Amino acid sequence: MSPRRYSVDPSKGVLHVEWPLFGELSRALALKVARSYDPEVVLGVATAGVVPGAVVAAILHREFHSIVVSRSLAAETVRETPQVLSAAPPAVRGKRVLIVDETCDQGDTMRLAVGAVVNAGAAEVRTAVSFKTGSYVPDFHALATESTIVLPWDREVLVNGELVPNPLYKDAIEAPGAFPAES
Numbered sequence: 001m002s003p004r005r006y007s008v009d010p011s012k013g014v015l016h017v018e019w020p021l022f023g024e025l026s027r028a029l030a031l032k033v034a035r036s037y038d039p040e041v042v043l044g045v046a047t048a049g050v051v052p053g054a055v056v057a058a059i060l061h062r063e064f065h066s067i068v069v070s071r072s073l074a075a076e077t078v079r080e081t082p083q084v085l086s087a088a089p090p091a092v093r094g095k096r097v098l099i100v101d102e103t104c105d106q107g108d109t110m111r112l113a114v115g116a117v118v119n120a121g122a123a124e125v126r127t128a129v130s131f132k133t134g135s136y137v138p139d140f141h142a143l144a145t146e147s148t149i150v151l152p153w154d155r156e157v158l159v160n161g162e163l164v165p166n167p168l169y170k171d172a173i174e175a176p177g178a179f180p181a182e183s
Helices: 019-036 050-060 108-119 167-174
Strands: 014-017 041-046 063-070 096-104 124-132 140-144 148-150 156-159 162-165 178-181
Touching: 014 019, 014 167, 019 050, 019 124, 019 140, 041 050, 041 108, 050 063, 050 096, 050 124, 063 108, 096 108, 108 124, 148 167, 162 167
Parallel strands: 014 148, 014 178, 041 063, 041 096, 096 124, 124 140
Antiparallel strands: 156 162
């Protein structure tokens, strides 16, 4: 599979998110949701949206499930558009559902996830992301930024038993003007 490198626009910078900030953003996202929506099920978009989705579900004390929507998983090369690779769980039928992803740029992944959940019989669907990064406007977001985002679970990968910098984020990790997000 050809890797999908994350390009960096030097004028917009790189936001290195540390675990404490991620936790606070997840808490803020859950509070924003709770003020105007009462989901019965939280659905994380795998893979990266599972982490904030599970945290938001735990804070809201709601049932959590996942759905796989990806450009690269189960593919020889990175697809131009994402595909739904797992069915929406039966638990969404007749329920108010909150779909959570880590970022949302143009909304291709989120629109596919919403369609799958609606087709599975959800009574109502809303969307939430940790980082709104582009033109798509989710129902809820914790932070809007144009910066390239490096999340704590994306920074390093295991290679031959050793943690090494993630090659997909090489440019973002080494970019001039990259700044850590500290708590």
